[in-house]
Amino acid sequence: MSVIRKVWGNCHKISRLDNTEIDLLYLEKNSACSVHHHKEKINRFILISGRVTINSDLGAYTLQLNEPFDVDPNIKHQFVAFEDSVMIEIAYVKDGKIDNKDIVRDVQGGKFIDGEFKTLDELRDNNWLGL
Numbered sequence: 001m002s003v004i005r006k007v008w009g010n011c012h013k014i015s016r017l018d019n020t021e022i023d024l025l026y027l028e029k030n031s032a033c034s035v036h037h038h039k040e041k042i043n044r045f046i047l048i049s050g051r052v053t054i055n056s057d058l059g060a061y062t063l064q065l066n067e068p069f070d071v072d073p074n075i076k077h078q079f080v081a082f083e084d085s086v087m088i089e090i091a092y093v094k095d096g097k098i099d100n101k102d103i104v105r106d107v108q109g110g111k112f113i114d115g116e117f118k119t120l121d122e123l124r125d126n127n128w129l130g131l
Contacts, residue, residue: 007109007120007129008033008081020092027052027081032117035078035107040093043071050085054078063087076106 004011008031012024027050035055045054047063054061054069056077063069071077079087091098108119113128123129 006033007031007111007123008079018097019094020090021098023089023091025087025089027079027085027087028111029081029083029085030112032078032080032109032111034105034109035076036103036105037076038073038091038102039099039104040073040096041091041098041102042073042093043077044090044092045069045071045079046088046090048086048088050087051082052085052087053080053082055080078107078109 002013004013009028010026012026013021014024015022045052045063046068047065049065052063054063054071054077056071057075061069108121110117110119110123111128112118113123118126118128120129
C-alpha cells in the first residue's frame with residue numbers, strides 16, 4: 001500500500017483497478033482538499049471517524065458516520081475536516097477506465113489558520129506548512 005502526503009493529511013492507496021480506486025484518507029483538523037470536479041469519475045465518501053463536510057455546487061453536506069455520500073461527475077466539490085478524521089474514498093467510472101487527468105482543480109487545497117483559509121502556496125510562502 002502506497003502513502004501519499006497531501007496538504008490535508010495522508011492518502012493510503014488501497015486498491016487500483018481499471019475502473020475503480022479505493023483510498024483510505026487520514027484528514028487533519030482544519031484542512032481541506034482542493035475545490036475541483038471530475039470529468040467522468042464518481043466519488044463515494046464514507047466517513048469512518050471525525051467530522052467532515054462536503055461543499056459542492058449543490059450545497060454543503062455534513063457526512064454521517066458510515067453513510068455513503070456520492071459526488072457525480074462535473075460537480076465541483078471540496079471536503080473540509082473540522083477535526084482529525086478518517087474517510088474512505090471510492091472513485092469509479094461507469095464506462096471505460098479511470099483517467100489520471102480526470103480532475104480539474106479551481107482552488108488549491110489548504111488549511112485554516114486562525115479561521116482563515118490558506119492555500120498550499122500561501123502556506124509554503126509563509127513557512128506555515130508542517131510537511
